[in-house]
Amino acid sequence: MHADDQVGEGVSADLAVLLRSADDSRPVMIVSSVCGGCGGRVFLVLFDDVEGGAERMCVGCGVHAFIADSEEFWEDADPGEAGCPCGSREFEVAVAFSLADDGLVRWVTVGLRCRRDGAVGVYAEWKIDYGPTDHLLTMV
Template identity: 70%
Template sequence: MHADDQVGEGVPADLAVFLRGAVDGRPVKIASSVCQGCGGRVFFVLVNASGAERECCGCGSRAFIADSEEYWNEEAWEDDEPGAAGCPCGGEEFEAAVAFSLAADGSVRWVALGLRCIKDGLSGVHADWKIDYGPTDHLLAMV
């Protein structure tokens, strides 16, 4: 881990380590996905190259990760339609966490979505994308 990394409450340690290894050398903020509807931490996830949407396994509430909603339309999907995230074991239910790679000024430069399979515990980065605008503070709450 980087000395300036911040790992939020509820992020599984193995997923945090995996996400840290999957991003560049910049400091990161890693936050766990938690359903605002029921507090659930297990999700079905749709992903593509420009974003992700999660659906709570407990209550069915849906939420976009970071700025995904801005690019979640058929025009943007022309070459990259979203698909369900899946684990090699066949699992489709995941704990989710997001690593926000930070520039020197603290702005978000990269978003990486890490998923940990509930069935076998395997972690992986299922989507990541660059942020090339500012300000970006609002993204840190969109996990």
């Protein structure tokens, strides 16, 4: 982990380590996804691993939400559904925001942890090339 990394409440240790190792040497802020509708933490996830972007749907209440700025590019996306090799489609979701020296988000990395067997993986990542970016940190 980088000395300036920040890991939010509810992020499993193995998912935090994976997201940190998937990123460059910049500090990261790692945030757990929590449903705004019911507070749930288990999701079905659509992702575009070519262009980047992800959308999650809460297993508990069915509320959909885009991660970071995914909605802006979703119309052109070709999303697939996340699935674990064990066959499960239900995941905990955490997002790593790679921060530049000026504090702006430069990369978004979406990691998933399977609820059935605990397997972790990076499913999508994309570059952010605009500012300001503070709003992205709450769109998990």
